[in-house]
Amino acid sequence: MGAGRSEGSEYIVRVSKTEMVAAVLPLQEHWLPLSNLDLLLPLVDVGVFFCYKKPAATSGDDADNQLSAFESMVGVLKKALAQTLVSHYAFAGEVVPNLVGEPEILCNNGGVCFVEAFAEVDLKDLNLYNPDESIEGKLVPQRKHGVLAVQATQLKCGGLVVACTFDHRIADAYSANMFLVSWAEMARSKTITVMPSFRRSLLNPRHPGSIHPSLDDMYVPITTLAPPKDPEPDADDLISRIYYITADQLNRLQSLASSTNGCRRTKLQCFSAFLWKMIAKWAIIKNMDKKVTKLGIVVDGRTRLSEGDKHKASLMGSYFGNVLSIPYGAKQVSEINDKPLDWVADEVHKLLEGAVTKEHFLGLIDWVEAHRPVPGLAKIYYNGSEDGPALVVSSGQQFPVSKVDFGWGNPAFGSYHFPWEGDAGYVMPMPSPAGNGDWVVYMHLFKGQLELIEAEAAQVFRPLTSKYLGFD
Numbered sequence: 001m002g003a004g005r006s007e008g009s010e011y012i013v014r015v016s017k018t019e020m021v022a023a024v025l026p027l028q029e030h031w032l033p034l035s036n037l038d039l040l041l042p043l044v045d046v047g048v049f050f051c052y053k054k055p056a057a058t059s060g061d062d063a064d065n066q067l068s069a070f071e072s073m074v075g076v077l078k079k080a081l082a083q084t085l086v087s088h089y090a091f092a093g094e095v096v097p098n099l100v101g102e103p104e105i106l107c108n109n110g111g112v113c114f115v116e117a118f119a120e121v122d123l124k125d126l127n128l129y130n131p132d133e134s135i136e137g138k139l140v141p142q143r144k145h146g147v148l149a150v151q152a153t154q155l156k157c158g159g160l161v162v163a164c165t166f167d168h169r170i171a172d173a174y175s176a177n178m179f180l181v182s183w184a185e186m187a188r189s190k191t192i193t194v195m196p197s198f199r200r201s202l203l204n205p206r207h208p209g210s211i212h213p214s215l216d217d218m219y220v221p222i223t224t225l226a227p228p229k230d231p232e233p234d235a236d237d238l239i240s241r242i243y244y245i246t247a248d249q250l251n252r253l254q255s256l257a258s259s260t261n262g263c264r265r266t267k268l269q270c271f272s273a274f275l276w277k278m279i280a281k282w283a284i285i286k287n288m289d290k291k292v293t294k295l296g297i298v299v300d301g302r303t304r305l306s307e308g309d310k311h312k313a314s315l316m317g318s319y320f321g322n323v324l325s326i327p328y329g330a331k332q333v334s335e336i337n338d339k340p341l342d343w344v345a346d347e348v349h350k351l352l353e354g355a356v357t358k359e360h361f362l363g364l365i366d367w368v369e370a371h372r373p374v375p376g377l378a379k380i381y382y383n384g385s386e387d388g389p390a391l392v393v394s395s396g397q398q399f400p401v402s403k404v405d406f407g408w409g410n411p412a413f414g415s416y417h418f419p420w421e422g423d424a425g426y427v428m429p430m431p432s433p434a435g436n437g438d439w440v441v442y443m444h445l446f447k448g449q450l451e452l453i454e455a456e457a458a459q460v461f462r463p464l465t466s467k468y469l470g471f472d
Contacts, residue, residue: 022111047417054158209366247437291388296328391425
């Protein structure tokens, strides 16, 4: 770990200790298969981090007092983690290929790598707007083995950053959120509110299966993928930035994007439509008007699979694993650029319509079964930008930033950090820690796309600052 290059990012992180934390109770070693929906995920890691101000109970500002407070907080985190891993045992295992090469979880209580570190930076000086330099490789740990890695970093001001990196093949954001809330509950000596379920039979394929032809447009067996093309010599890099959007601007976008016929679209649909138009405008500037642009929306299938069944709704509500699909729409760049925002919002609504159903997810489970053991992959992840610019929007509105209190108060800030290796851009809007209806938006897009957005939509996308978060 070393220094970055820009103000608020140029600081040193020193690791003081690395330790494996296992579940506090012994676990019978066993194998846990991945579900068919897990098998659609490539080997990719997801990061998440939370920033805490210096606890009010810390007496004095001298280094000894702050170190003592940090050691106390780390003790709480480790003890609670060991307790939480009893129920969330998949996170203490390791992923091993089975006889046909498919990944399975060996639940052996190998534990979680827990890193303790010190960062020579104050919370107010952290440049959260540019997580590539302030967060990546410094405050969010690398997962070298196991399923989950954790890092607790003491800041110069006495603040704390708690971060996790997990294997996306094992958990989606819904599952990770369950774990984070449970971990915080254990730290405060509370009872875990939602015990995770690993009941894979909830996602069993049907016999015979029934596969809608649209699934072949959305997913592809990896054996049929062409090798990725080399990037153009002058191609942009994908970079990450974090913005905030005020509730007023979100309401304004929703009004602008809702049809004149009185059909009101959701904030996520309107936001996605606005972004799609910005990406199309960038493509026009790059002389890509004849190209096709794609927008994908990540859909969680838990409520869809339990339609009309209260018992199954309860079971799916605690299900730990991946229950995701990424439907997408494809349109001519010029059409998305030229049409009004409400028309584009209607197109976003249409691309979602076919995927927010029970049948879509049952069909997707059957699609995976029909191709096993060959893995499948979402087309928009692998070669989404092959025909023109593409992005995926994933709603993080369930991100529990107000619930991850380990005993020293709610986070002053929290965000997912997901610079995925996909070919499309990735955007995740989350609730602001202010709890006032604002959004915090993590964006992983091409540099030129973000420059255009900042130039032309500065009133909507505002760079995240310490002042906004109340760090000053």
